[in-house]
Amino acid sequence: MARVVVDVMLKPEILDPQGQAVQGALARLGFGGVTSVRQGKRFEIDVAGPADDDLAARAEQMAGTLLANLVIEDFTVRVEP
Amino acid sequence: MARVVVDVMLKPEILDPQGQAVQGALARLGFGGVTSVRQGKRFEIDVAGPADDDLAARAEQMAGTLLANLVIEDFTVRVEP
Amino acid sequence: MTVDTVAHAAATPDVVQPFAELGLKPDEYERIRAILGRRPTSSELAMYSVMWSEHCSYKSSKVHLRQFGEKAPKTDALLVGIGENAGVVDIGQGWAVTFKVESHNHPSYVEPYQGAATGVGGIVRDILTMGARPVAVMDPLRFGPADAPDTRRVLPGVVAGIGGYGNCLGLPNIGGEVVFDETYLGNPLVNALCVGTLRHGDIKLAKASGPGNLVVLFGAKTGGDGIGGVSVLASETFDADGPAKRPSVQVGDPFTEKVLIECCLEIFAADLVVGIQDLGGAGLSCATSELASAGSGGMHVVLDRVPLRDPTLSPEEILMSESQERMCAVVEPAKAARFLEICERWDVTATVVGEVTDTGRLVVEWHGEVVVDVPPRTVAHEGPVYHRPFARPGGQDDLQADAPTADRLPRPSTPDELRATLLRMVAAPNLAAKTWVTSQYDRYVRGNTVLAQPEDAGMVRVDEETGLGVALATDGNGRHCRLDPYAGAQLALAEAYRNVAASGARPLAVTNCLNFGSPEDPAVMWQFAEATRGLADACLELGVPVTGGNVSFYNQTGEVAILPTPVVGVLGVIDDVDRRTPMGFGPEGETVLLVGETRDELGGSEWAHVVHGHLGGLPPVVDLRRERQLAEILVAGSRDGMLTAAHDVSDGGLAQALVEMCLRSGRGARVFLPDGVDPFVALFSESAGRAVVAVPRSEELRFTDMCVARHVPVVRIGVVDGDALDVQEQFSVTVEELRAASEATLPALFG
Amino acid sequence: MAARIGVVTFPGSLDDVDAARAVRLAGAEPVALWHKDRTLQGVDAVVLPGGFSYGDYLRCGAIARFAPVMESLVDAARGGLPVLGICNGFQILCESHLLPGALTRNDSLHFVCRDQRLRIENAATAWTSAFQPGQEIVVPLKNGEGSYVADERTLDELEAEGRVVARYLDVNPNGSRRDIAGISNAAGTVVGLMPHPEHAVEPLTGPTTDGLGFFTSVLTRLVGA
Numbered sequence A, B: 001m002a003r004v005v006v007d008v009m010l011k012p013e014i015l016d017p018q019g020q021a022v023q024g025a026l027a028r029l030g031f032g033g034v035t036s037v038r039q040g041k042r043f044e045i046d047v048a049g050p051a052d053d054d055l056a057a058r059a060e061q062m063a064g065t066l067l068a069n070l071v072i073e074d075f076t077v078r079v080e081p
Numbered sequence C: 001m002t003v004d005t006v007a008h009a010a011a012t013p014d015v016v017q018p019f020a021e022l023g024l025k026p027d028e029y030e031r032i033r034a035i036l037g038r039r040p041t042s043s044e045l046a047m048y049s050v051m052w053s054e055h056c057s058y059k060s061s062k063v064h065l066r067q068f069g070e071k072a073p074k075t076d077a078l079l080v081g082i083g084e085n086a087g088v089v090d091i092g093q094g095w096a097v098t099f100k101v102e103s104h105n106h107p108s109y110v111e112p113y114q115g116a117a118t119g120v121g122g123i124v125r126d127i128l129t130m131g132a133r134p135v136a137v138m139d140p141l142r143f144g145p146a147d148a149p150d151t152r153r154v155l156p157g158v159v160a161g162i163g164g165y166g167n168c169l170g171l172p173n174i175g176g177e178v179v180f181d182e183t184y185l186g187n188p189l190v191n192a193l194c195v196g197t198l199r200h201g202d203i204k205l206a207k208a209s210g211p212g213n214l215v216v217l218f219g220a221k222t223g224g225d226g227i228g229g230v231s232v233l234a235s236e237t238f239d240a241d242g243p244a245k246r247p248s249v250q251v252g253d254p255f256t257e258k259v260l261i262e263c264c265l266e267i268f269a270a271d272l273v274v275g276i277q278d279l280g281g282a283g284l285s286c287a288t289s290e291l292a293s294a295g296s297g298g299m300h301v302v303l304d305r306v307p308l309r310d311p312t313l314s315p316e317e318i319l320m321s322e323s324q325e326r327m328c329a330v331v332e333p334a335k336a337a338r339f340l341e342i343c344e345r346w347d348v349t350a351t352v353v354g355e356v357t358d359t360g361r362l363v364v365e366w367h368g369e370v371v372v373d374v375p376p377r378t379v380a381h382e383g384p385v386y387h388r389p390f391a392r393p394g395g396q397d398d399l400q401a402d403a404p405t406a407d408r409l410p411r412p413s414t415p416d417e418l419r420a421t422l423l424r425m426v427a428a429p430n431l432a433a434k435t436w437v438t439s440q441y442d443r444y445v446r447g448n449t450v451l452a453q454p455e456d457a458g459m460v461r462v463d464e465e466t467g468l469g470v471a472l473a474t475d476g477n478g479r480h481c482r483l484d485p486y487a488g489a490q491l492a493l494a495e496a497y498r499n500v501a502a503s504g505a506r507p508l509a510v511t512n513c514l515n516f517g518s519p520e521d522p523a524v525m526w527q528f529a530e531a532t533r534g535l536a537d538a539c540l541e542l543g544v545p546v547t548g549g550n551v552s553f554y555n556q557t558g559e560v561a562i563l564p565t566p567v568v569g570v571l572g573v574i575d576d577v578d579r580r581t582p583m584g585f586g587p588e589g590e591t592v593l594l595v596g597e598t599r600d601e602l603g604g605s606e607w608a609h610v611v612h613g614h615l616g617g618l619p620p621v622v623d624l625r626r627e628r629q630l631a632e633i634l635v636a637g638s639r640d641g642m643l644t645a646a647h648d649v650s651d652g653g654l655a656q657a658l659v660e661m662c663l664r665s666g667r668g669a670r671v672f673l674p675d676g677v678d679p680f681v682a683l684f685s686e687s688a689g690r691a692v693v694a695v696p697r698s699e700e701l702r703f704t705d706m707c708v709a710r711h712v713p714v715v716r717i718g719v720v721d722g723d724a725l726d727v728q729e730q731f732s733v734t735v736e737e738l739r740a741a742s743e744a745t746l747p748a749l750f751g
Numbered sequence D: 001m002a003a004r005i006g007v008v009t010f011p012g013s014l015d016d017v018d019a020a021r022a023v024r025l026a027g028a029e030p031v032a033l034w035h036k037d038r039t040l041q042g043v044d045a046v047v048l049p050g051g052f053s054y055g056d057y058l059r060c061g062a063i064a065r066f067a068p069v070m071e072s073l074v075d076a077a078r079g080g081l082p083v084l085g086i087c088n089g090f091q092i093l094c095e096s097h098l099l100p101g102a103l104t105r106n107d108s109l110h111f112v113c114r115d116q117r118l119r120i121e122n123a124a125t126a127w128t129s130a131f132q133p134g135q136e137i138v139v140p141l142k143n144g145e146g147s148y149v150a151d152e153r154t155l156d157e158l159e160a161e162g163r164v165v166a167r168y169l170d171v172n173p174n175g176s177r178r179d180i181a182g183i184s185n186a187a188g189t190v191v192g193l194m195p196h197p198e199h200a201v202e203p204l205t206g207p208t209t210d211g212l213g214f215f216t217s218v219l220t221r222l223v224g225a
């Protein structure tokens, strides 16, 4: 059994209203010094089989075709045993 | 300048309809062997100042009071320089 | 993990069981032992404890609710009455509707989004279960003070949850309420109403008849949701480590429910079920015992066939789980294949988990061993019944004596004071525009919404060919009920009834959600007894039967109960929705009339609340005969095309009614207050039995003649004109200024 | 014979009944298409209706894009079949890359339902020919993720080629770049629209009947062809 973790974040040039709302709320709560907040998604995917290169390649594909919309998002993939 | 990364995931026992939908879609797309998908949130927070213990403590607080809903979610916090 | 089987229970009579932690009283536990002739197994204990809870058994309210049946008015309209998942009402042309309001108060306080969302999900399944297509929802809500920090947590979450679930189901939200009061701070009320439509022949009932028929569980998988509200499980004593603490928060999946709805409707259309029941509170315990007890009397269930989301669940937990989006159907074996095929088409998980028997026993098996063997009636229908003591509280007289008379509470008298009071009232959270809330709800989906908020009633078209439609309104005034629960409940009914009539629909039937504090407090129980008595009496007099409802007790923080809040929903029918009457003014030059009588009635009024923070005196007088006459006038006026606008007068009085008619249409009015009445009383009194209407000049005489013939007072109070509400000899406010005052409040509070 | 216009139902589609009604009121025959079927049943045009396909989980339209019916639809659309994507349908068209850009969370972070004034910027597409260029209309809008985004180059291109079909007036309800409410492909056959014309086809149930024009437009084109 292996775990794939995919992080999907909006591209930097895309406006992130959720992140902005969080930033505003943090400021109101008295957390100072926050210069930027971005909110994205995290997927934890459990897959039968070994955590090998083949899985890494498949994970890359899952992320690129389904999990992220490359028009507006970037992703990173990690495979953990 | 330091970066705080907060991962927020639904508690394991809480229903995750989004994760289920992704799992179903991955199966239909022919990605076999996926036994579970959980979808959560990832926050990338840039904060002025050093990446020290104090920041770690504040980050923990931000996550516990605002970023995660502890009734249904767990979180992990990482501070990076 | 050891499993507590029936055989084991019989052999170990002396095992100490955690019945108290599960909410059972010692005598209730003894009764279970007497019924079974042995101690219950842990699974049986789980079942009895959830089914005999206040929520499921109505043990404190039952003796009072009976009046709704005993005093029910004679009517041919009721196809299914109280006792099923929801009542069914004949609306003619072969069509029927089913509707019901339910509470999800406590869960919405704990987790506002999910609590409210699953509240919508639950009531929608109740309507679906009757064989109907759900067609609209409404959401009567109550929160703490609008500016309280916790309200800022609860309200946005509740609204997002109701929208998130209802919008995703494709059900238009056609109305509701948003009310703020101190007493709801730790106890928000989240009530949800759903209405569905069906043909007469399509009614489905929750009963498992026909031995040999299959019991099919379908929809979402079962998880640990909703278990552990008391955090101790029946099995505790049998498992040294104790079960993992399960989440008590239920998470909704509206997508699964939407698919389940379409799947069910296809199954109904193919006539594939003998009986059907949704899984709501008490989950499988409730569904199996109720189905069996209403049918052939017995059922055999193989619990390990239940599809699980969490494989570690124990049998007790599976029986108690309140996982959402599940249904249970009884299917003839010959039709099972077709049933499963339709589920497959919709990707709905469906599993045969048992079959109907005629043994008179509900038997549940777990890995080949019997863990439950009970007479199902004793679980579902023969739970405890309490005659709780009730007494009029000592302070009630003082409260009623504290009337808001002119010398007790200073009243505005100059034109400037009246104008300032009006603007202050218009902007007060209870009267201000609720657009911030309602713009988060889809009111268009399905394309049959004829009227939606902020109209007096929501109205949906049922039949596109003929224009047959139904209208619905919900109302409740906790302050009035606090002053006099008997009259207060009647006023709530009268207001909803009047709202439905104002839209042009003929009131037909009633549902209610009775939100109260602890039934163990005799003062609260008195409020409850008075409110139910008042409601039942008024339903009889107005000729509208109660078809179903819900009771929510224990809405209190410490010793302090919420205002007694019966929320009453009225359903009406209109033969052609084209004839509906909107609330906004029609063309300029039309005559504005006030129908009904205005008295100096400010007890429990919005004015006393906003301006003086005062609650005392008596609520407005209830005159049900007048309400009936007024409704007849409004319905006839709509049918005969005399009315271009109608709006009922309630919270905030005539002033607020006129403001709302101006805001809705963007048109102003020139208004003359009737002679001989104090302008303040004329504007702000909350006398019941009144409505403002606008009629074309050509219809004025015909309309007033109709009122006179029925001995209902009517006065011409002005004309639709200009772009200001111009109260002659007093003051003038432009519609724009009114709009600014009305619309700024909620966005300023909630962002 | 009346033109046949397909309306696709995905699990979670909601406004398919409304789209079918609008098609009918415009004088065409609605044909129900099912997400699991590959066939388009020989229809003359297709509407992808609003709703929450697959719960709108992950991203709106992201999962529906991979439904079997979409394979046939994408091919047919590339071949010139007129397709109108409304709301969720617009999102699906973007996810399928039949239209550029993407629809993201409203800047208010709330779902919004309102009667929205629009200006028809391009009255030459398959779905807007019944309007006058620059005509102002009011139709319902209801979405949680309706903010249209694309990079500046794409936006400039859309503007230059007249592919901005409709623009929000008075209020930008969701933060869309350049107030964009709808766009088309280069051929003007595939149109994506955030607001809901199918909810403005009857005076009794809609704020106006302005929406009917989208459905009569395609009919004129089909009959003319």
Ligand SMILES: Nc1ncnc2c1ncn2[C@@H]1O[C@H](COP(=O)(O)OP(=O)(O)O)[C@@H](O)[C@H]1O
Binding pocket: C055, C056, C065, C068, C082, C083, C084, C085, C086, C087, C100, C102, C126, C280, C281, C512, C513, C514, C546, C547, C548, C549, C550, C551
């Ligand atoms: N306040 C009430 N007025 C009338 N009927 C009520 C009221 N409260 C509950 N009932 C009826 O009692 C029956 C049982 O209610 P309940 O167990 O809540 O049903 P369900 O589990 O289907 O929601 C239903 O028929 C319901 O309509």
Ligand SMILES: [Mg+2]
Binding pocket: C085, C126, C129, C278, C280
């Ligand atoms: Mg039920």
